[in-house]
Amino acid sequence: MFRIIARRVRGARFLDLCAGCGMIGLEAISRGSMLSTFVERSARAASVLRKNVEMMGIKDGHAEVAEIEAVPFIKRNAGRKRTWDVVFLSRTGGPDDAELLDLVSRGRLIAPGGIAVIEHSADNPLPEKIGMLTQWRTLSKDGVLLGFYNRK
Secondary structure, three states, X not given: OHHHHHHHHOOOEEEEEOOOOOHHHHHHHHOOOOEEEEEEOOHHHHHHXXXXXXXXXXXXXXXXXXXXXXXXXXXXXXXXXXXXXXXXXXXXXXXXHHHHHHHHHOXXXXXXXXXXXXXXEOOOOOOOEEOOEEEEEEEEEOOEEEEEEEEO
16 A cells, blocks of 8 residues: 555654554554544453554654544544645544445545545445545555545
8 A cells, every 4th residue: 555655654644544553543653644643442452552643752742642533633633724735534444434435435534635545345336436535556464455436
C-alpha cells in the first residue's frame, strides 16, 4: 500500500480509522507523515497504541490517539472542518460499517485532492464511485482488497 501512496504520505496529515494497534498510522509516520491521528474504540488497543507511539520515540504533536468509536469521531469532526490528506479505513464488518463507509464517502474528513484507502473483503467489493470518492486503483492480497479513492 505505501509503495502506491508514498508521495501522498510525505508531509501529509494521516487518519487511521479503526486503528487497532496503530500499525498503518505508525508506518505513515515512519514514511514522513507530518501527523497521524489514530481512532480506536477499544481502551485496551488505544493503550497499546499509545505505548507504541512512545516506544517509537515519536515527538509530541506528530501522533494523536482518539479513544472513541469511528462514527461519533467523524460526526464530531465534520462540524470542526478538520481534514486529513490520507484517510485509511479498515472496515470492521460490524453493525456500523455501512454508516462509517457512508460518512467517509461524503468527503468531509478528506482534504480536497486527498485520498481514502479502504480495506475490505474480496467477497464484498466496493463500487468505483462512492459519494465524493472515485476509485483509481485496487490491490488484492489473501482475500482482502484495498480500494484507493480520490476525493474530487
